Amino acid sequence: MKVTVVAGNPKPGSRTLNAAVLLSNLIAGRDPDHVIDVTALGVGLLGWGDAAVSASVETVATSDLVVVASPTFKAAYTGLLKLFLDQFATGNGMKGVTAVPLMLGAGPAHFLAPELLLKPVLVELGATVPCQGLYVNDKTFDDPAAYQGWLDQWGEIVRRNAGPTHES
Template sequence: MDRVKTVVVAGNPKPNSRTLDAGVRLAGLLGADAPEVLDVTTLGPGLLGWGDPAVQHAVERVAGADLAVFASPTFKATYTGLLKLFLEQFATGEGLRGVVAVPLMLGAGPAHALVPELLLKPVLVELGATCPAPGLYQLDKSYDTDSAASDYVRRWGPVLTASMRAR
């Protein structure tokens, strides 16, 4: 397979967050040596309307990816409003067509472990992404030391790779 274009989309309101780091780490485990990074908070007020050139460019970068990791902290038992504002910029059913997406969320405890699967993944699919594997939830205090991401890649990496080849 040719070089995989991987983008990490971090929807944390705090720039250079643990969420962003977790997304980059996961992309690396999935084989991306230099994933493109989109820290959504840098798009600022352009997300509040339509037609902002920087937002449009970001949408095009993500839509052109082979693999996209969508990372968010858990806020109020779901993904952030910031990530929602960005995702609303994509056309329904086709905006992420051809992109294999991985929903990744960080949280304080195990109570919200199903949030990436139940809330973020359906939105990505609605936008046309292929999500052949479950979402990944990691504890924000241990994401960089536990084995959750490497265990996920060991189990689901071949499925993600096969999905990208099938596109």
């Protein structure tokens, strides 16, 4: 299974990135094959055809499992993540990819943000999202126990769904 993490936090090396890596590790039982810290793509996200952005899009599109993570920004996911997701073709840009929407926030007010805001975009791009999106408090992002309830309910379903569909 080819596993990729995408973190759309404007801060490099963020808690969001660390949370996504932790979640992918808890799901797959190992470190991800690829980590895309979207902020590192810089101004290439503002247009079309940038080589680094295209390579990152290809990495995601050929992955079996992708954890897509964002902090909660103004009650939604970040504009930086949106710029990256806009690089994918509608309907089939993530065809065959199992995606897990993950968002971090400071409190329970935006608990449904991954489900209501990020998941529909991933589905629009052709990803299969067989589970409820996950919201983690940014104070407990590095505690595996913060993910356990979600893993108990959805972990096996995600693993089965993400079984190898692409050549690695």
